[in-house]
Amino acid sequence: MNQTTASSTTATIASDAFALDPADREAILEERAHYPYPQAACIEALKIVQKRHGHVPDGAIPAIAETLGIGVANVEGVATFYSLIFRQPVGRHVILICDSSSCFLTDYEELRNAFIAHLGIQMGQTTADGRFTLLPVCCLGACDRGPTILIGEDLHGPVVPDEIPRLLEAYA
Amino acid sequence: MSRILQSASERRAETHPLTWRLHDDQSPVQLEEYRRTQGYDAVTKMLEQYTYETLTEEVKSANLRGRGGAGFSAGFKWSLTMKGEDVPRGYIVCNADEMEPGTFKDRLLMEQQPHLLIEGMIIAGFANRSKQGYIFLRGEYHRAAAAIQRALADARADGWLGADVRGSGWDFDIALHTGAGRYICGEETALINSLEGKRANPRAKPPFPGQSGAWGLPTVVNNVETLCNVPGIVNHGADWFQALSGDLSSDGGTKLYGVSGKVRNPGLWELPMGTTGNRIIELAGGMRDGLSLKSWLPGGGSTGFLLPEHLELALDFDTIGKTGSRMGTGLLTVVADNQSMVSLTRNLEEFFARESCGWCTPCRDGLPWSVKLLRALEAGEGESGDIELLEQMARDLGPGKTFCAHAPGAAMPLASAIHYFRDEFERGITQSKGEAHADPIPVGSV
Ligand SMILES: Cc1cc2nc3c(=O)[nH]c(=O)nc-3n(C[C@H](O)[C@H](O)[C@H](O)COP(=O)(O)O)c2cc1C
Ligand code: SF4
Numbered sequence: 114m115n116q117t118t119a120s121s122t123t124a125t126i127a128s129d130a131f132a133l134d135p136a137d138r139e140a141i142l143e144e145r146a147h148y149p150y151p152q153a154a155c156i157e158a159l160k161i162v163q164k165r166h167g168h169v170p171d172g173a174i175p176a177i178a179e180t181l182g183i184g185v186a187n188v189e190g191v192a193t194f195y196s197l198i199f200r201q202p203v204g205r206h207v208i209l210i211c212d213s214s215s216c217f218l219t220d221y222e223e224l225r226n227a228f229i230a231h232l233g234i235q236m237g238q239t240t241a242d243g244r245f246t247l248l249p250v251c252c253l254g255a256c257d258r259g260p261t262i263l264i265g266e267d268l269h270g271p272v273v274p275d276e277i278p279r280l281l282e283a284y285a
Numbered sequence: 286m287s288r289i290l291q292s293a294s295e296r297r298a299e300t301h302p303l304t305w306r307l308h309d310d311q312s313p314v315q316l317e318e319y320r321r322t323q324g325y326d327a328v329t330k331m332l333e334q335y336t337y338e339t340l341t342e343e344v345k346s347a348n349l350r351g352r353g354g355a356g357f358s359a360g361f362k363w364s365l366t367m368k369g370e371d372v373p374r375g376y377i378v379c380n381a382d383e384m385e386p387g388t389f390k391d392r393l394l395m396e397q398q399p400h401l402l403i404e405g406m407i408i409a410g411f412a413n414r415s416k417q418g419y420i421f422l423r424g425e426y427h428r429a430a431a432a433i434q435r436a437l438a439d440a441r442a443d444g445w446l447g448a449d450v451r452g453s454g455w456d457f458d459i460a461l462h463t464g465a466g467r468y469i470c471g472e473e474t475a476l477i478n479s480l481e482g483k484r485a486n487p488r489a490k491p492p493f494p495g496q497s498g499a500w501g502l503p504t505v506v507n508n509v510e511t512l513c514n515v516p517g518i519v520n521h522g523a524d525w526f527q528a529l530s531g532d533l534s535s536d537g538g539t540k541l542y543g544v545s546g547k548v549r550n551p552g553l554w555e556l557p558m559g560t561t562g563n564r565i566i567e568l569a570g571g572m573r574d575g576l577s578l579k580s581w582l583p584g585g586g587s588t589g590f591l592l593p594e595h596l597e598l599a600l601d602f603d604t605i606g607k608t609g610s611r612m613g614t615g616l617l618t619v620v621a622d623n624q625s626m627v628s629l630t631r632n633l634e635e636f637f638a639r640e641s642c643g644w645c646t647p648c649r650d651g652l653p654w655s656v657k658l659l660r661a662l663e664a665g666e667g668e669s670g671d672i673e674l675l676e677q678m679a680r681d682l683g684p685g686k687t688f689c690a691h692a693p694g695a696a697m698p699l700a701s702a703i704h705y706f707r708d709e710f711e712r713g714i715t716q717s718k719g720e721a722h723a724d725p726i727p728v729g730s731v
């Protein structure tokens with residue numbers, strides 16, 4: 114269970130098993146100030162929560178709604194729309210494999226199959242040790258370096274299957 | 286990451302307005318260097334010499350066409366923005382969502398020269414009487430985000446952003462908004478919904494964003510490369526911009542062209558608008574050993590496939606438009622002779638099916654169906670009639686049948702692949718349709 118330190122400040126809003134970290138709440142309120150309406154900070158709020166927990170736990174939805182003063186459904190609808198908002202736990206490192214056309218033409222399917230074989234998981238799954246999650250992603254805007262992948266904030270390309278073990282060593 | 290394959294010594298201020306400052310080592314051009322090399326001169330000139338009307342006129346006569354893919358004249362778009370003393374000031378939004386398969390130009394501009402984009406946005410903001418700019422950046426572009434954040438802070442500290450820009454009495458600021466995935470966010474009205482923190486479903490037009498966009502205020506959405514062209518136009522004038530493309534094209538300026546696929550030197554080049562496909566493939570060193578070029582996409586996954594013979598055409602909006610394809614983003618994707626058009630089309634339609642926002646039926650339901658048919662053809666298990674069905678689908682996904690241009694974008698590669706490479710699709714058909722399999726369900730039993 115991801116548990117934030119139970120804080121004595123009134124800023125912590127509890128919702129079932131979830132408590133919004135006070136620092137996250139502050140960050141969300143600060144984001145809110147950047148836009149004319151609170152709904153606009155919704156995506157950023159989800160990202161703030163995700164940064165701490167790795168994903169957006171169900172309990173975070175009402176907590177964000179309450180912090181921003183918007184409807185729960187408005188947060189839920191957004192949280193389920195965007196592909197980089199994870200609603201289930203993911204590994205410590207998310208490997209996004211570009212599956213768009215230029216990478217397809219530079220043999221991304223071979224690379225994807227090599228990742229699947231190496232990690233022993235299918236696309237969309239997480240390794241048993243919680244280290245890696247494999248997901249597809251739209252064109253990463255580095256098609257001249259295809260096939261490309263993004264691990265955390267690091268872009269790699271062109272990646273050849275043989276390189277996978279060495280490449281992953283950097284991600285504990 | 287992605288590279289300009291022209292060396293710094295080849296790129297000059299007068300001929301390469303987008304890339305002349307870029308370093309061979311790809312490190313970003315920071316404020317001090319940018320200022321030293323004419324940076325922000327266009328803002329100074331604008332504040333001294335232009336009104337928002339004369340500025341819009343200048344950009345209009347330069348014929349700067351939108352580099353996001355549709356090629357709509359930027360100056361003309363600005364002239365349609367609702368603005369005036371009695372109209373509330375709205376927003377200038379930079380579309381930095383770059384997710385079009387095969388497109389890798391905006392990332393490079395933002396990572397290596399963020400001030401050029403900021404300068405372009407300040408000018409676009411002035412021309413449209415915007416009070417605020419937003420850069421809508423896709424969430425995966427971490428390096429670009431860092432470069433932009435730093436550049437915004439530096440520009441603000443130097444007085445180019447914020448209250449009373451350089452003592453002119455004019456207020457304008459820019460904020461960075463990062464996305465959370467989904468290709469559809471790049472469609473300009475979906476982008477506005479996303480900016481407002483909502484689901485990225487497109488909006489009905491009219492009203493156009495220029496009348497009522499973000500939070501109901503006049504909003505102008507322009508692509509990164511479009512905005513990066515603006516400072517040059519202000520510095521050197523519309524005639525200079527027109528002359529950049531000389532006789533090659535009636536569209537002004539230069540273009541970031543690129544090639545991906547199995548060529549020897551994939552990459553990017555800043556070239557006069559209207560450069561031919563042949564010239565660009567030549568710069569890319571031609572196909573890798575043993576391969577020849579079978580087909581190509583002129584500007585991303587939502588443009589139509591073309592043949593080798595089309596490579597002699599000028600790559601500009603009107604010329605490529607006449608082939609039935611579109612120039613799109615102007616970054617070529619090449620297909621080698623040993624690569625299957627059926628498989629590639631399946632890959633593209635999988636992309637469009639997954640990225641559909643789900644709002645309209647032909648797009649939400651038709652695209653997964655097309656993927657199913659294409660998979661069968663790819664596996665050699667197609668049935669007679671499948672190709673005709675795919676053609677019918679491409680028509681049903683076409684312009685005017687759906688809420689936004691996502692579905693017509695998906696239809697383009699599908700229809701053109703079948704049009705030019707029908708034999709490859711026919712080879713996938715091994716089964717005849719036969720009689721209907723299921724017995725009719727007796728009335729009353731359901
Ligand atoms: C599905 C879809 C995705 C799009 N994605 C982008 C994008 O990522 N970047 C972009 O600049 N334009 C994109 N566009 C085009 C925009 O809707 C809009 O035309 C463009 O941002 C206008 O800027 P411009 O006139 O400067 O080109 C997309 C359009 C559609 C239909
Ligand atoms: S065409 Fe597709 S992406 Fe566009 S609004 Fe309709 S369902 Fe959404």
Ligand code: FES
Pocket residue numbers: 211212213214215216217251252253254255256257259260261386387388
């Ligand atoms: S298609 Fe993979 S990076 Fe563009």
